[in-house]
Amino acid sequence: MRRRYLDAIALVQKYGKPNLFITMTCNPDWVEIQEELKQGQVPQDRLDLTARIFRAKLHDLKDQLFKKGILGKVAAHVHVVEFQKMGLPHAHILKIMHKDFKITNADVFDKFVCAEIPDFNEDPVLHEKVVKHMMHGPYGDLNKLNACMRNGVCKSRYPRSFIENTMQGKDSYPIYRRRNTGIQVKVRRHYLDNRWVVPYNSYILTRYDCHINVEICSGLKAIKYLYKYAYKGHDRVAVSISHGNGEYLLDEIKQYRDARWVSVLEAMWRIWNSI
Known part of the structure; x- marks a missing residue:
């Protein structure tokens, strides 16, 4: 993650500061998910389906942003997908606009973002x-x-x-x-x-029907925070193992392990991406 963070910061040096920060969260009520559930099932029972639909929606969002340029021509971008321990997957996208489409002053902020x-x-x-x-x-x-x-x-x-x-x-x-x-x-x-x-963008929110936050990156002070936020890494978990035979030997190295948490959704995401 540190190497990816440094690579992302290198883009700032070449193309300038990011202009838009977008966070997209999976919506379990998407019609594409609900229509495939059998009687009595809930989205938590079909995490394979949830992962595939979110991936398809994310790819469509990237096509809209980077190929069709619905918010302007893009010079460079980075994005990461996160899987929370007990939550839904979400993606963070940082966009650096082409020099002719830079968002330079507050007078044009309302064209991209609304908070009403x-x-x-x-x-x-x-x-x-x-x-x-x-x-x-x-x-x-x-x-x-x-x-x-x-x-x-x-x-x-x-x-x-x-x-x-x-x-x-x-x-x-x-x-x-x-x-x-x-x-x-x-x-x-x-x-x-x-x-x-x-804050949201009206077109993007209407198209994707999920929590999708759109923010303007307007100052240099926010750059380092946003890139570190996007590349903060995966979730971690401390695992404790004890015995029920009455013996208690304090061995912190054996008792605790710094382990990576891989949720079912993340596992399904990686399986489908490897096919």
Whole structure:
């Protein structure tokens, strides 16, 4: 992973800083998965099917981004696929745009990224997908026991503040437009507004019907963090082995092993990719 990280950073030296950071997460409710399940089955029973459908969706997304250039011509890119221990697979994609398509100022951020709930009357399909996939939380005062909380604060800094226009933040991260439009939606027993929306691209979200976060990489400060985040490596697990015969010999080398966790989904992904 360290070598791949250094190779990715070398792309920055040649082509410039990345412009877009996209995270795509598998959706077990995809029609392609649900139609193939037998009576009584759930997606967790067909992880082979889930892996294949996610792979097909990811390949289509890469075709849209890199070959058809739906967000502009791409000069270079990197992507990694992660398999969480108890979660669904997701992909991280970092795009470096061609010099003629660079995203250089906050005036054009809204053409690529939105962080608001669309009006149901204007676009009911997009409204449904934003509510289903792109609402973060509720956390904070609405749910203090959520795993996202750190010292009483959401680690992802939600809810954000209302703002009329997108602007470049002082910490090199953009502050997306979140107007107080009065639109609220009920998510997990609470009513949420634009302050809870995860940034997305309307076309990509509508096409792939899953949690797919799109962010602008607007400052140099974020580059090192984003590449290290993408290449942080696979999950690790500490395994403890004990005996039930009453004997207890403390041998830390034998008792604990730093092992790699390979989930069923990741195993199926590698099997299908090797065929």
